[in-house]
Amino acid sequence: VEEIKKELIAKMPTKVARKRAKSILPGTEMGEPIPEIQSNVRTIPGIITQRGCTYAGCKGVVLGPSRDIVNLTHGPIGCGFYSWLTRRNQTEAGPDGENFIPYSFSTDMTEHDIVFGGEKKLRAAIKEAYDTFHPKAISIFSTCPVGLIGDDIHAVARTMQEELGITIFANSCEGYKGVSQSAGHHIANNQIMKHVIGTDDDTKIEGKFKVNMLGEYNIGGDAFEIERILEKCGFTLVATFSGNSTVQDFRVAHNADLNTVMCHRSLNYVAEMMETKFGIPWIKVNFIGAEASAKSLRRMAAYFEDQELIDRVEAVIAEELVAVNKVVEEIKPRTAGKTAMLFVGGSRAHHYQELFKELDMKILGAGYEFAHRDDYEGRHVLPNIKVDADSRNIEELEILPDPERYKPRKTEAEMARLNEKGVDFKGYEGMIEGMGKNAMVIDDINHYETEKLLEIYKPDIFCAGIKEKFIVQKMGIPLKQLHNYDMGGPYAGFNGAINWYRDIDRMVNTKVWALIKAPWQSTGPELEATYVA
Ligand code: CFM
Numbered sequence: 182v183e184e185i186k187k188e189l190i191a192k193m194p195t196k197v198a199r200k201r202a203k204s205i206l207p208g209t210e211m212g213e214p215i216p217e218i219q220s221n222v223r224t225i226p227g228i229i230t231q232r233g234c235t236y237a238g239c240k241g242v243v244l245g246p247s248r249d250i251v252n253l254t255h256g257p258i259g260c261g262f263y264s265w266l267t268r269r270n271q272t273e274a275g276p277d278g279e280n281f282i283p284y285s286f287s288t289d290m291t292e293h294d295i296v297f298g299g300e301k302k303l304r305a306a307i308k309e310a311y312d313t314f315h316p317k318a319i320s321i322f323s324t325c326p327v328g329l330i331g332d333d334i335h336a337v338a339r340t341m342q343e344e345l346g347i348t349i350f351a352n353s354c355e356g357y358k359g360v361s362q363s364a365g366h367h368i369a370n371n372q373i374m375k376h377v378i379g380t381d382d383d384t385k386i387e388g389k390f391k392v393n394m395l396g397e398y399n400i401g402g403d404a405f406e407i408e409r410i411l412e413k414c415g416f417t418l419v420a421t422f423s424g425n426s427t428v429q430d431f432r433v434a435h436n437a438d439l440n441t442v443m444c445h446r447s448l449n450y451v452a453e454m455m456e457t458k459f460g461i462p463w464i465k466v467n468f469i470g471a472e473a474s475a476k477s478l479r480r481m482a483a484y485f486e487d488q489e490l491i492d493r494v495e496a497v498i499a500e501e502l503v504a505v506n507k508v509v510e511e512i513k514p515r516t517a518g519k520t521a522m523l524f525v526g527g528s529r530a531h532h533y534q535e536l537f538k539e540l541d542m543k544i545l546g547a548g549y550e551f552a553h554r555d556d557y558e559g560r561h562v563l564p565n566i567k568v569d570a571d572s573r574n575i576e577e578l579e580i581l582p583d584p585e586r587y588k589p590r591k592t593e594a595e596m597a598r599l600n601e602k603g604v605d606f607k608g609y610e611g612m613i614e615g616m617g618k619n620a621m622v623i624d625d626i627n628h629y630e631t632e633k634l635l636e637i638y639k640p641d642i643f644c645a646g647i648k649e650k651f652i653v654q655k656m657g658i659p660l661k662q663l664h665n666y667d668m669g670g671p672y673a674g675f676n677g678a679i680n681w682y683r684d685i686d687r688m689v690n691t692k693v694w695a696l697i698k699a700p701w702q703s704t705g706p707e708l709e710a711t712y713v714a
Pocket residue numbers: 238242268362396398400444445446447525526527528529530663664665
């Protein structure tokens with residue numbers, strides 16, 4: 182790994198190489214000390230990163246998947262257009278038929294608004310959306326120019342909320358506000374905490390084992406499969422943040438007795454704030470991978486300490502694994518020993534390693550685009566993370582126990598006892614541990630490094646996003662999009678695992694990539710020439 186790392190940075194200017202070196206390191210064996218990785222810092226200007234912007238993280242990622250909030254982009258039309266349905270988060274319209282996901286709401290800011298201010302246009306857009314759809318809530322998202330000209334979107338939200346009598350809140354998530362989409366997650370977490378979560382105390386939520394699912398966005402129908410499994414086990418899912426969700430789900434989410442966290446990076450803030458404010462503990466779960474799903478269900482059942490639930494969960498796991506094992510045994514002989522690399526987002530580059538391992542495939546390297554050190558090294562490093570000016574730029578809400586509604590779900594002693602039984606509260610071990618010292622870990626990988634890695638490792642499959650897809654495939658290597666799953670999915674849960682095994686089998690065993698040659702790689706006479714001085 183050290184040799185390859187040298188090769189990766191060899192052609193970079195000294196200062197750039199020195200900085201990139203801190204974001205590239207080998208994985209570790211289980212139990213070994215984990216070295217510090219540089220992450221959540223600015224991308225070096227001029228480098229082609231795969232990251233997105235703060236607006237993308239706030240509007241596109243966290244709030245976008247909620248179906249009955251009108252998510253209104255205040256900005257030039259491109260921002261709304263490029264965040265329109267590209268993430269493949271699915272939903273089903275509820276009994277009221279409301280589903281705004283297919284729409285793209287934008288104020289369509291132009292030069293005129295930049296010069297004279299855009300608040301008037303924003304007010305008009307809110308009014309128009311209200312008159313047309315009568316939504317329960319409207320959420321406003323600012324884009325880069327809004328921050329530059331200083332439109333007060335929060336004041337507009339307040340006055341329009343008074344005028345229209347529905348929930349209206351705003352997110353100052355200008356694209357440049359943070360170093361990546363990660364800042365946008367934090368901003369969205371803050372605003373849903375302030376304006377939506379726990380705003381309905383009148384609706385009673387029935388159910389013995391009430392849970393929320395945090396950081397699950399129903400890409401390719403993942404949340405549908407998780408909902409199916411939870412229901413079969415006997416859990417009551419109060420709210421998912423935010424796949425297949427409604428604003429009403431968020432309002433009553435404080436009724437849950439356990440918060441489960443799928444994507445730690447994007448929703449850990451709400452998990453922490455809900456624990457402080459309402460006394461709801463949280464655990465990390467992972468429904469990517471059949472084994473991981475089973476483990477997560479067992480932990481959730483253990484938390485409730487109810488024998489009937491524990492037995493039912495075991496029965497569901499046993500039943501579901503029959504089909505899973507049948508497919509895995511059929512496919513494994515064809516995938517065993519094949520190699521994969523995953524560079525994506527802030528959680529999937531870790532979660533999807535489980536599914537590859539179930540196929541007996543080897544991970545040569547992995548990395549996140551925008552995760553923080555805790556997602557790599559584990560949450561125990563949190564107290565040691567330096568807070569730089571870029572992170573300080575994002576508001577840190579001061580949350581206190583709610584005077585009326587704070588109700589610790591477990592006593593300290595119960596929590597400690599459960600902890601010993603493997604219910605690891607607030608625990609996330611991160612990606613690096615157990616990846617093995619022969620694997621590369623790279624944060625915010627850039628285009629140049631990606632090409633280099635492909636030349637050196639020639640993996641059987643590369644997992645990333647749309648920006649990488651066709652470049653990688655032109656190099657003769659199949660690319661699986663781990664953001665939108667290409668046209669596939671769900672990949673979560675047990676049925677999802679089966680879908681994954683079949684898709685990956687097809688991708689790593691097809692001969693098509695070895696058959697294609699670019700015209701200049703073939704020896705056709707028309708393109709062959711020798712330079713003669
Ligand atoms: Fe969490 Fe996500 Fe991801 Fe993410 Fe994203 Fe995404 Fe992703 Mo694309 S919330 S960190 S900001 S799991 S949109 S659903 S696929 S980069 S790995």
